[in-house]
Amino acid sequence: MVGADLENLVNESAILAARRNKRTIGMSEFVESIERIMAGPARRSRVLDAEDRRVIAYHEAGHAIVMEGLEHTEGVGKITIVSRGQTLGYVMPLPEEDRNLRSRAEYEDTIAGLLAGRVAEEIMFDEPTTSASNDLERVTKLAKAMVTRFGMSDLIGPMQLNPGESNPFMGMEIGHQRSYSEDVARKIDAEVRRIVISAYERARTLLQERKAQLIAVAETLLEKEVLDRKEFLHILEGNSPAPAVAAANAD
């Protein structure tokens, strides 16, 4: 790798970390970025076709509205559909205080926010696309971590279900053996599914109430490509749902 590649690698990793609301670039971001650069160097600096741009705009608008609308997710700092590397668009959260702990409610809202891109597409276009792939990966990992790492599922209880999973090779998972019975595997799957489906329903309810906002944000994005917080909030205000709905949503 020459210098330009390394610069590209760092850039990709930084964007990945940003999408994951991480303040630092971790091992996993580097690894993913290397894979991406290896797999598709020719895709950098591309121009999206019109249909893709439209899907992305609604996808990012969905993320932004749910992230802003739920209690335990971070506020929206910036929304962009300028593609860069593998990233076709993203929502940059507000800088927050440097928090170390996450509650179950935060996990649940984060999962709903991640699913909101897919939900927005379904509401508008009725057809799921591949755009949500990274979101679904994070959703599944978060829901699984709630159940198997953080003891946040009452069915499983205050335990960690793969204590032997972390291995000495810097957190990469190689060849570890499942340490529990098929019965417990089934319970984990059921709990993960319950968490994901429940968050999906919450995102769907919220975005259907706020469909006017969704359309307004997405259409402005298609026009301007980037929205800062001020612009975003301004659009929301101009398209807020009826008070009754907003109140019902607040609890």
Added chain:
Amino acid sequence: MVGADLENLVNESAILAARRNKRTIGMSEFVESIERIMAGPARRSRVLDAEDRRVIAYHEAGHAIVMEGLEHTEGVGKITIVSRGQTLGYVMPLPEEDRNLRSRAEYEDTIAGLLAGRVAEEIMFDEPTTSASNDLERVTKLAKAMVTRFGMSDLIGPMQLNPGESNPFMGMEIGHQRSYSEDVARKIDAEVRRIVISAYERARTLLQERKAQLIAVAETLLEKEVLDRKEFLHILEGNSPAPAVAAANAD
């Protein structure tokens, strides 16, 4: 490896990527090409026997007609039964805008297009051959990706079912552990099967309606070996199915 081998390697990889509608040669194409060259250097530049040529002609004609006939697949750019390396024939899609997203409908039509080669053989010769091996591999991977990567199966939901699957060794799968229960494995298998069988039926219905086109394209291919888009469309026009059938097929 000497220079000629490398050239051959790049050629094989490029054809493989083309068959997969990829614009760039990825790691997987290189790996497959290396295997092929190691396994059978003596097979290059061979002459097909007459029976094989006939099967291939109908096989490629089947691909072409379904790819052209379904709404979400790419148009046909070129059809050839000139064999080269391991590739006995292929359909080159039209250059399309550089799309980044794929919808469920596109996946379903792509799978139907991939199965159409096998379907054409069954309609004409009643007997499946090994010619569809690469198609079936792609079909299964695409259907599995729909279910486990892109959340396109309602039974499984918006999740990724092997979040730990991608590993740091450039996407090659080595020794990773299945991360879900036997119950979920059974659901995945059932969904993958449902998607494949449904696409197969659609390809079969379409090709049976357009059997005249199939025969015309295949017989011309046997004669000319290569058809460009213009020639291909010309044959289709001269052998279009009855309007009633075409209309029924359009929805």
Added chain:
Amino acid sequence: MVGADLENLVNESAILAARRNKRTIGMSEFVESIERIMAGPARRSRVLDAEDRRVIAYHEAGHAIVMEGLEHTEGVGKITIVSRGQTLGYVMPLPEEDRNLRSRAEYEDTIAGLLAGRVAEEIMFDEPTTSASNDLERVTKLAKAMVTRFGMSDLIGPMQLNPGESNPFMGMEIGHQRSYSEDVARKIDAEVRRIVISAYERARTLLQERKAQLIAVAETLLEKEVLDRKEFLHILEGNSPAPAVAAANAD
């Protein structure tokens, strides 16, 4: 790694070992510390936000009260919520005689003490957080060791269930095969769960009786950040539960 990194590594390892009541730094502490330093060098010397500090204070107070209150756990030497490295707070046990054996009762009380941080959060905030992750890992490993290594489960009996598990690579677990049937796996899971849930209930009962102490210790921690044994015992005395309750708890 330069000198400062190594110093940091040793510090991290020492804190990890202390949290685990180990007198020596083992291989596993080194490995974990390396991972932590690799993953997040930027997080050192951070300031906790107010909400996190409050959760941590109650979490550590919960540990301290249950460790002090149960018969077979070590007394509390020091409590701190000064974060350092990945460690946001911890309870330092009293130096004890150099014991080599542990009884089932000690394991059960140790597990209850480890779960007490999570229990305290639930009593005060109703919502679990990620703070208990390391505690849950230790809890699960201890409960599993009781069942599969030390023959402390009557259902399983005086056996070791993975005699082939310890391997020559310094105790790290790589690729070993489960040596028992699915039936036994199910029994192990049931026993581990029974032990953990039972300890959880004991910690919960004890902390609910001593909620006044919990609040007093946590609030003082928030003010002073560090409590030594004398200060800690002084707070307990000033907030002891009604005698009846204390007596009931003593058996």
Added chain:
Amino acid sequence: MVGADLENLVNESAILAARRNKRTIGMSEFVESIERIMAGPARRSRVLDAEDRRVIAYHEAGHAIVMEGLEHTEGVGKITIVSRGQTLGYVMPLPEEDRNLRSRAEYEDTIAGLLAGRVAEEIMFDEPTTSASNDLERVTKLAKAMVTRFGMSDLIGPMQLNPGESNPFMGMEIGHQRSYSEDVARKIDAEVRRIVISAYERARTLLQERKAQLIAVAETLLEKEVLDRKEFLHILEGNSPAPAVAAANAD
């Protein structure tokens, strides 16, 4: 390895490839040959005992008659019971046009031809021997490939069941994970068994009808050790079954 070993290695590989009707020596033939040479260098140039010779003669005669008698198998070029290396005898097929595709019917007939050696022994001696080991390996691989690679089983459908199976290490199978559920594994096993048993019955029926031919070919082989196509066909003609039977067998 010195020169003579290498020569021996190439010879062994060539014979193996010939027995598999391959025109080129592949990686798998080299690997097997290395194993064989390592395992038993002293067995080269041995003399078979009389009983073994007799079993081999009927075994090869069985192969030859079924290969000649079925519609989709290659004609017999040469039959030999001169042992060389690990190979105690073999049937060399007629040189055929360089075919690339194989139909389901060809696979079914090839499997029947491979099983015919075993069948001949059972008809004549009532007792199976180890002589069929390589045949059974190929039979199982071919039947499994029909089901899992070439989509030739209606129960499984047009899919490939281990898309992740081929790995980058030149086709050698190391540590890949089964990618389907136990349910599908059971269906595959049932289909593979159905294909093998059905081919076995066909070979048995055919050889029982042509028992006179079987005896004539085998006894001539015992006398002459090698038969060319002309000699072989001449024996068949002199011992053809009753016309009614031959006609019934033709469909």
Added chain:
Amino acid sequence: MVGADLENLVNESAILAARRNKRTIGMSEFVESIERIMAGPARRSRVLDAEDRRVIAYHEAGHAIVMEGLEHTEGVGKITIVSRGQTLGYVMPLPEEDRNLRSRAEYEDTIAGLLAGRVAEEIMFDEPTTSASNDLERVTKLAKAMVTRFGMSDLIGPMQLNPGESNPFMGMEIGHQRSYSEDVARKIDAEVRRIVISAYERARTLLQERKAQLIAVAETLLEKEVLDRKEFLHILEGNSPAPAVAAANAD
């Protein structure tokens, strides 16, 4: 490692081998000793606390009385509770003739002798400790070997159930595959459990009859730290159970 480390390694290995009644130090003793030295160099030459010493004394006394009392175990040569390295105490068997074969009865009695340490603790203190960890490991391995290696279980029969288990890496078990069905795994588990529980009951019955001996031996050990055979037998004689009981025990 410097010279002192090597000396220590050899010492540890020798003690381990002695505890296992082995006359030579094997690979497994070296590996275990390396692990122990790496894990806890600081623990050498420690002083046991009083409670631990008491548990160890009864534990070793239990071993000694059952080993002496059963027909097929070796006589007691020396008992010590002087801790050294990881070993807190042990019973040194009498030097015996160099036997090569072991009968099922010897295995059963050896297992009972190994379990007797745990049994003694339960009889005296009602609470199991971690002291029996090594004993339980050996017990499980011996019982499993009886069932799967030596054909000593009628339910399984005269077979070896993991013929592929021993591998070329000097007996260390790495990544081998279980070669039998879940049904057989369940039967093995049941047989291993039956053998262990039955030996446990025999050790318990014997020690309960001889509780006076147990107390006398353990209390003398606490006083003298080491007992030779003569001293041990003298204590037994002074505390022998009623003749009726001894007779009942003799069959």
Added chain:
Amino acid sequence: MVGADLENLVNESAILAARRNKRTIGMSEFVESIERIMAGPARRSRVLDAEDRRVIAYHEAGHAIVMEGLEHTEGVGKITIVSRGQTLGYVMPLPEEDRNLRSRAEYEDTIAGLLAGRVAEEIMFDEPTTSASNDLERVTKLAKAMVTRFGMSDLIGPMQLNPGESNPFMGMEIGHQRSYSEDVARKIDAEVRRIVISAYERARTLLQERKAQLIAVAETLLEKEVLDRKEFLHILEGNSPAPAVAAANAD
């Protein structure tokens, strides 16, 4: 390793090969011999204790009588109970013609012969010992090979059940994956068990009829340590069972 070690290694390997009726030393004999030498160098040239010698004498006499008495096993060339290396005694078969094929009947008789050592001990001493460990390993491998390699089980049929099992690392089994369903695994286990139990019963019946021969051969062995064929046959003649029994046994 120095020269003496190498000599020892070759000796051990040669004995191992001899016990397995192999005419050449294979990879597996070398590997086992290396393990044995590593594990127990001190055991060479040892003297057996009297009880072990007696067990071994009856064990080898059992092998010899059944090997001589069954139709498809090799005749006895020499019997010895002079121990050497790990081998405490063995029966050397008659040199036979260099056979390449083995029938099902030969396998069944070979298995019965291998089990006869264990059977003889049970008839005489009622108690199984560890002496049969190597026999049981071979018995299980042979019975498994009959079922899964040579198609000699009607329940499984003419198939090979682990076609991917042999791997490129010289026949050593490392990390291969089971290629069949749990259902088939259960059937294999049942067939292997059926074959072993049936051979065991045949060996038992034969040795009980010829108990006088068994005692005579074993007692002579204890006296002379080595018997050649002539001596062995002479003892058999002097102790042959009643004609009626011998005739019944002949079919």
